Amino acid sequence: MREATKALPAEPLDATALVADMGRRARAAAAILAQLSPEAKTAALNAAAAAIRAATPAILAANAIDLEQGRARGMKAAFLDRLALDAGRIEGIAKGLEVVAALPDPVGTVIAQWDRPNGLHIQRVRAPIGVIGIIYESRPNVTADAGALCVRSGNAAILRGGSEALASSRAIHAAMVQGLAAHGVPLDAVQLVETGDRAVVGAMLAAQGLIDVIVPRGGKSLVARVQTEARVPVLAHLDGNCHTYVDGAADLAMALSVVRNAKLRRTGICGATETVLVAKAAQAFLAPIATMLLDAGCEVRGDAATQAVDARVKPATDADWDTEYEDAIVAMKLVDDVDAAIAHVERHGSHHTDAIITQDPVAAEKFLAGVDSAIVMVNASTQFADGGEFGFGAEIGIATGRLHARGPVGAEQLTTMKYLVRGTGQIRP
Amino acid sequence: MREATKALPAEPLDATALVADMGRRARAAAAILAQLSPEAKTAALNAAAAAIRAATPAILAANAIDLEQGRARGMKAAFLDRLALDAGRIEGIAKGLEVVAALPDPVGTVIAQWDRPNGLHIQRVRAPIGVIGIIYESRPNVTADAGALCVRSGNAAILRGGSEALASSRAIHAAMVQGLAAHGVPLDAVQLVETGDRAVVGAMLAAQGLIDVIVPRGGKSLVARVQTEARVPVLAHLDGNCHTYVDGAADLAMALSVVRNAKLRRTGICGATETVLVAKAAQAFLAPIATMLLDAGCEVRGDAATQAVDARVKPATDADWDTEYEDAIVAMKLVDDVDAAIAHVERHGSHHTDAIITQDPVAAEKFLAGVDSAIVMVNASTQFADGGEFGFGAEIGIATGRLHARGPVGAEQLTTMKYLVRGTGQIRP
CATH class of the missing domain: 3.40.605.10 (Aldehyde Dehydrogenase; Chain A, domain 1)
Known part of the structure; x- marks a missing residue:
């Protein structure tokens, strides 16, 4: 060294x-x-x-x-x-x-x-x-x-x-x-x-x-x-208020497995799901999903429809839709359809990572196009939001700003670009 | 409308x-x-x-x-x-x-x-x-x-x-x-x-x-x-202090043609060359280049070596190396070699567009790698620094910041990215 x-300076720095x-x-x-x-x-x-x-x-x-x-x-x-x-x-x-x-x-x-x-x-x-x-x-x-x-x-x-x-x-x-x-x-x-x-x-x-x-x-x-x-540009994310939307055309077994992993695998990471949205056409899934989460030790804060399926569900307040719990707590809500799910995510999300569970390719593509987040997923756990899982080898964080790097910031995202122009004496007319 | x-509001806005x-x-x-x-x-x-x-x-x-x-x-x-x-x-x-x-x-x-x-x-x-x-x-x-x-x-x-x-x-x-x-x-x-x-x-x-x-x-x-x-990110460039370096291995006819175009085609655009550097090994080119520019009505401000080749050359001051004239004025200087040229460009340039004129591929690659500008050129006029000339069709400007877009800002550079992840029910181990 x-x-x-x-x-170390002894006097004021x-x-x-x-x-x-x-x-x-x-x-x-x-x-x-x-x-x-x-x-x-x-x-x-x-x-x-x-x-x-x-x-x-x-x-x-x-x-x-x-x-x-x-x-x-x-x-x-x-x-x-x-x-x-x-x-x-x-x-x-x-x-x-x-x-x-x-x-x-x-x-x-x-x-x-x-x-x-x-x-x-x-x-x-x-x-x-x-x-x-x-x-x-x-x-x-x-x-x-x-x-x-x-x-x-x-x-x-x-x-x-x-x-x-x-x-x-x-x-x-x-x-x-x-x-x-x-x-x-x-x-x-x-x-x-x-x-x-x-x-x-x-x-x-x-x-x-x-x-x-x-x-x-x-x-x-x-x-x-x-x-x-900061006056210097920043690559970072402040919130990771991530959603998993269970579509009307979802497979129940997949929904249970993915929601459980997305919420509970590690509750403190930024890609953990904080709100589960369920389509009206899949209303029958509300009970098994809520019960699975409650049985696994997760607190569930739900809208009226969710409260109706299990006595342990607590009522959600408006603030819950905007909260990143970073804990074994989840907000749950019934929404009309994929459009309503997109609208909810766009209004309450933090543009980090959001997922749809569906067997319907049309709903999947609608969600992928309509959700304006750094990472949008179909039929996968939001906990995959990670540079290593993306194959970047290592990451320095995940960015949700709109310029330069969005998503996991690895070695490639720590570069800028330049143009190399090779000619043979060209002059501009 | x-x-x-x-x-329009009549009272204070x-x-x-x-x-x-x-x-x-x-x-x-x-x-x-x-x-x-x-x-x-x-x-x-x-x-x-x-x-x-x-x-x-x-x-x-x-x-x-x-x-x-x-x-x-x-x-x-x-x-x-x-x-x-x-x-x-x-x-x-x-x-x-x-x-x-x-x-x-x-x-x-x-x-x-x-x-x-x-x-x-x-x-x-x-x-x-x-x-x-x-x-x-x-x-x-x-x-x-x-x-x-x-x-x-x-x-x-x-x-x-x-x-x-x-x-x-x-x-x-x-x-x-x-x-x-x-x-x-x-x-x-x-x-x-x-x-x-x-x-x-x-x-x-x-x-x-x-x-x-x-x-x-x-x-x-x-x-x-x-x-x-601005507290909002900015895509722009402040200065376009561009250089053309005539290497020891340059072709004289090409150097004359490209330097003339780079300086004088339009003097007011940001890609116009403001300083011409000439390698010692091409010292014999100083006179024809300076004379060509002077005869075309360009004021030449040179170092001692350049002043020696034509009585019309005015002495350059330190400020000249840092000046974007946006006018029919050029600074000229003899430099040791490509390394000295790179060092000059890095010290005085604005990281916009800089060019080398050379027939030596080793010198060309050295310049391309060593000059840290948005656009680095070999054997071409710096006046090609333009979205249209790059094939972008239209541009909103040229950026010299280091993040997001560098160089011409066209439709593509006005986009960010997002990740779409498609799975079949994957959960993270």
Whole structure:
């Protein structure tokens, strides 16, 4: 680790100056990184994985400091568990880097090419975005995951993790950049903000021209702050209020299986279904679906029709249709048909992931076209909304904004494009 | 034209409320527009062209009002010429709509598709962005061009043109929406801000959630204001400080022809070359290139080497390397080699369009990879930086930002994407 990033300032921090300095160094590193061959980046990422494995004792020692400080501050057990590393988790981090190392390199990939009548050959190719700022909470693994995904896509990264995991992040970062540097990745390509001062977050959000895009990874309050304050573009999603609509032409066994998985496989992830809509033509399915969920320990908040099928169903209020529970709670409602389902999703959803269960291809295509979400599914669990499940290998999050990347943000989505035009002396008439 | 948009408020305008109302109506219209078939949009755009043709007398009468007011306010001749319409220019506007009508519809186009091992079929398809705000100056044709490109790409448009052309824009807009409506395009799909109050521009720039992206079309001061103030994402470019680098392995005849065209074909467009760099190995080309430009009436501001070849060459100052002249002026400099040329372009350029003239494929590929601009060219005039020349049919501008669209912004670039996932009841393990 270099001296310049080692010392913590004792006096009040000039966060703007700190970010400006990191941003300038990142920009210079990005220019070098953009020219590295796919093979060099692959070797560098594998070397980073090896360096992290080799640094296991140092990382565990640093993690012990974070855990001790966390306990002293009275952190909750769940929080401490998220922060805690052991040899197995560090091996998982190293393996994660190797997964990213094995991903196809997006830089230079030809997206489209064509010839013009005047003989000009035009190619649209992928190019790195430049400098990515990642703001996250206290999961130390993000330091390695996010840094690696940026390197794979040819971008410099400025990482700002939660102060509670600072010692752990610093140890992981030190090992990672040492491994990366062995294969030509500049030390400044992956920089860690080595202070917990929250002013740095504000400075990053305002760093137009220094940071090209911000990716927040964490809970809603973090994402909301980033989306509200940022002057730099943001790739993120705030809410994951996902729907599963059981159409009149649905297969009951499939509906039961998919709804159960979509709601209950993991209730805390952003692709979990929060509202189940059932078509009037499938009203007979209300009872088995509600009962299945209740029996599985899920609270059901329903409209009048749903309340009628099981005494355990609680009445839904207007707020329920807009709520992302992130818990074993579901809202249920009878709707007229697929058009009413689309209207409900468009009004109450968060444009993240929504699904229809149906055997009717016409209803399926109507739902796919009419629902304006990043991911629209037919006959599948909304919990598949995940970069890994899409085959991206790794993702840095899921975006619901309308520009640049929508859906899972993997290495490819961390690139921009440029046009390469090859001629033989053409001049414009 | 509807009554609601006809009356101009006599009392102080609540610009925020006006934009909020327009934005909500645009969002509702966008949802309908997004579902229209390609054929319906094509028919609507052709009907809009016909309606504009049929409204020629009304448009000319409105234009006469704008011109009279302009003359009364002492507008310059060049400005009045830009504002003036005649039957030929109106026919040009109508023809422009027909060109857009003939463009392939980007909405629903499959960008990529693949199958997952679990049988899920994933498609990435183009979808409209939603609501586009276009802020422009006093060219009345933009009202039709920009509105049409938004309709083609399934987006609602909120158009805010210069107040000097308001009567003309209103007449063109009235005819256009009448034609569009005949084929199911909602009246609110293309809305015109019917007041010259500049507060509306500020309200549009702040309209997060109402307007998805702003496209400014006009001079630097407009674009600079938009980029500085906007909270909504912006697709634009501020500067077009483009370079042509004559490599050591260049063909002299090609260099002379391409440099002349790149600099002088039209000096006011953003793709015009502003700086010519010449490699030391091609130092003998300095004299013929400088003399050719001088003889053609171009002012040449050169470094010492360039000054030495012709007495008419003026000394360049540091500021010249950073200047977009938009005039018959060029900066010229001798550089060591292709690496030095890349370094100069990266330091002083605006990441718009830059070209190398060379017969050496290695130098060409180095330049293509090393120059981080929206468009990088080999052996062609930088004046080809244009959506029409790229085969896009029509463009709304050229973007140099790093996210979403880079280079010419045509119908395709006014779309976002969504994922369609088709399964057979898959649940996530």
